[in-house]
Amino acid sequence: MKSARGLVFKYGDNVDTDVIIPARYLNSTDGKELAKHCMEDIDKDFAGKVNDGDIIVADKNFGCGSSREHAPLAIKCAGVSCVIAKSFARIFYRNSINIGLPIIECEDAPDNISAGDIVNIDFDTGVITNETTGKTFQGQAFPPFMQKIIDSEGLINYINNK
Amino acid sequence: MSKMTMSQKILAAHSGLEQVKAGQLIEADLDLVLGNDITSPVAIGELKKFNKDGVFDKDKIALVPDHFVPNKDIKSAENCKCVREFAIRNNITNYFEVGQMGIEHALLPEQGLTLPGNLIIGADSHTCTYGALGAFSTGIGSTDMAAGMATGKGWFKVPSAIKFNIVGKPSKWVSGKDVILHIIGMIGVDGALYKSMEFVGEGIKNLSMDDRFTIANMAIEAGGKNGIFPVDEVAIEYLKEHAPGKKYEIFEADPDAEYDEEYTIDLGTLKSTVSFPHLPENTHTFDDIKDIKIDQVVIGSCTNGRIDDLRCAASVLKDRHVASGIRCIIIPATQKIYLQAMEEGLLKTFIDAGAIVSTPTCGPCLGGYMGVLASGERCVSTTNRNFVGRMGAIDSEIYLASPAVAAASAVTGKVSQPSELGL
Numbered sequence: 001m002k003s004a005r006g007l008v009f010k011y012g013d014n015v016d017t018d019v020i021i022p023a024r025y026l027n028s029t030d031g032k033e034l035a036k037h038c039m040e041d042i043d044k045d046f047a048g049k050v051n052d053g054d055i056i057v058a059d060k061n062f063g064c065g066s067s068r069e070h071a072p073l074a075i076k077c078a079g080v081s082c083v084i085a086k087s088f089a090r091i092f093y094r095n096s097i098n099i100g101l102p103i104i105e106c107e108d109a110p111d112n113i114s115a116g117d118i119v120n121i122d123f124d125t126g127v128i129t130n131e132t133t134g135k136t137f138q139g140q141a142f143p144p145f146m147q148k149i150i151d152s153e154g155l156i157n158y159i160n161n162k
Numbered sequence: 163m164s165k166m167t168m169s170q171k172i173l174a175a176h177s178g179l180e181q182v183k184a185g186q187l188i189e190a191d192l193d194l195v196l197g198n199d200i201t202s203p204v205a206i207g208e209l210k211k212f213n214k215d216g217v218f219d220k221d222k223i224a225l226v227p228d229h230f231v232p233n234k235d236i237k238s239a240e241n242c243k244c245v246r247e248f249a250i251r252n253n254i255t256n257y258f259e260v261g262q263m264g265i266e267h268a269l270l271p272e273q274g275l276t277l278p279g280n281l282i283i284g285a286d287s288h289t290c291t292y293g294a295l296g297a298f299s300t301g302i303g304s305t306d307m308a309a310g311m312a313t314g315k316g317w318f319k320v321p322s323a324i325k326f327n328i329v330g331k332p333s334k335w336v337s338g339k340d341v342i343l344h345i346i347g348m349i350g351v352d353g354a355l356y357k358s359m360e361f362v363g364e365g366i367k368n369l370s371m372d373d374r375f376t377i378a379n380m381a382i383e384a385g386g387k388n389g390i391f392p393v394d395e396v397a398i399e400y401l402k403e404h405a406p407g408k409k410y411e412i413f414e415a416d417p418d419a420e421y422d423e424e425y426t427i428d429l430g431t432l433k434s435t436v437s438f439p440h441l442p443e444n445t446h447t448f449d450d451i452k453d454i455k456i457d458q459v460v461i462g463s464c465t466n467g468r469i470d471d472l473r474c475a476a477s478v479l480k481d482r483h484v485a486s487g488i489r490c491i492i493i494p495a496t497q498k499i500y501l502q503a504m505e506e507g508l509l510k511t512f513i514d515a516g517a518i519v520s521t522p523t524c525g526p527c528l529g530g531y532m533g534v535l536a537s538g539e540r541c542v543s544t545t546n547r548n549f550v551g552r553m554g555a556i557d558s559e560i561y562l563a564s565p566a567v568a569a570a571s572a573v574t575g576k577v578s579q580p581s582e583l584g585l
Contacts, residue, residue, distance in 0.1 A: 014352070014441060016550075018547065018551060019549065019550055022529065023528040023530055024529060024530070026200050026229075026230075027234075027241065028237055029207065041551040042550065061352040064352065065547060065549060066287050066547075067284075067285055067286055067301040068200060068201065069201065069204055069304040069305060072303075087355060089352070089355070090355065091287055091301050095305065098303060098305035145317070154305065155306070155309055156208055156211045156212060156305065156308065156309065157211075159212070159309055160213045
């Protein structure tokens with residue numbers, strides 16, 4: 001994936017894995033089923049409103065808490081094309097790369113993006129553009145090692161191709 | 163030129179490198195790969211995509227169904243069936259069925275499977291617990307677990323570290339839980355993001371192994387990659403009992419190791435600490451806790467379901483009674499702890515006090531079952547997270563605390579410390 005473009009859903013600090021996908025749904029491993037309940041405990045309308053390509057923007061420590069890969073999987077299967085945050089919890093960051101959900105860290109962008117804005121992300125350069133306001137921001141591009149995993153569409157393919 | 167932290171030394175040794183430094187990406191050999199009934203089914207699905215069959219070493223994988231076990235519903239039963247059949251198919255040595263199982267992070271050290279100097283990954287965020295025994299141990303997701311099971315290797319970004327110099331001796335009712343809640347309150351839920359939390363200092367000798375497990379367990383609640391303790395006489399005594407005859411290597415930080423930050427924690431000044439909803443960093447001491455009425459108490463989990471925790475709770479509940487209208491749920495973390503609690507008479511104390519005692523399970527900690535909260539209900543819990551909806555309804559509330567505070571709260575029906583009972 002070279003770029004993403006979509007409508008923004010906006011959240012604050014410390015969006016944890018329990019609100020991304022509550023444990024009461026962890027008896028399923030089916031991404032489509034999980035997506036129906038994505039963000040349910042922080043934004044009950046999310047699953048009904050999100051469209052393919054939409055973007056989640058949040059402040060610091062996105063994805064803190066559990067190691068459940070169901071969390072990035074639910075977001076990916078809900079159709080979200082990218083998560084932008086000031087920082088990510090480390091297991092969530094790893095899991096997202098491993099399953100091929102594009103995520104990008106940027107300190108400045110979240111303060112200058114509102115819910116409902118249209119945002120574009122160029123993954124080659126890390127440049128984030130808020131098309132609604134015309135402002136651009138430099139996100140943190142992936143280290144080459146992680147870029148290879150993403151280019152392979154996940155860790156398993158990367159290892160298989162080695 | 164070494165200047166490595168304890169965590170970095172273990173990573174270097176497992177990647178065949180003389181030297182590693184913070185930020186470096188390495189590939190390292192794994193000593194143990196862990197999964198539970200929530201994360202393993204996803205990993206088993208991913209494993210099928212590998213070009214090779216089977217696992218790298220049947221002795222170096224641990225599968226512990228514990229979250230929704232004994233199964234709470236049909237879907238959970240199907241997940242456990244998937245894990246069970248995989249374990250049988252691959253002849254996995256360390257698969258723990260109902261009857262042998264316990265909460266993974268209490269069970270594996272008890273079984274002698276987590277040793278000093280080990281490099282351990284687990285598809286559960288509280289895998290950082292084993293740092294209490296001087297292992298580098300960190301939580302990962304299901305895909306990493308699958309890759310680990312297939313190849314025996316994992317990739318890591320070498321972490322920098324925060325040093326916590328522990329001094330002094332805790333007062334009677336202050337335990338490891340108060341130490342780690344105090345630290346999280348001080349540095350915040352992302353205060354150690356991507357970093358090692360290295361605990362050192364003369365005060366460590368005053369912390370039992372169970373205290374240390376609790377502290378290392380919640381490193382993730384500060385965003386930490388791992389928490390780690392030096393291997394001292396207390397740890398070696400534990401290993402003699404639980405891992406007799408097993409070989410291990412003890413690593414120490416270099417005297418000139420570099421740390422991002424250093425803090426001194428004086429155990430003597432710490433007080434009973436409670437994390438208010440809805441983040442573990444929202445810590446309070448009883449200096450500013452007013453009347454907070456509660457509905458439920460949970461004593462258990464990978465954080466506080468060990469024998470020290472149960473003994474502490476029993477010493478508060480002995481000859482007292484759970485307040486009218488309060489549910490007090492006590493969950494020994496493993497079968498061995500359960501049995502020990504029975505032999506020591508703790509179970510009788512709990513039941514006489516009006517508490518219930520459950521078979522080992524993560525159950526209520528993550529709002530699975532065995533104590534899910536209704537809307538508007540409040541729980542004092544010895545577990546590790548008080549996020550929105552964690553234990554049930556979105557508008558329920560969790561107050562994280564030590565077993566001493568949880569037990570005292572069960573007696574009074576409000577958030578309380580043992581001194582309120584004249585203890």
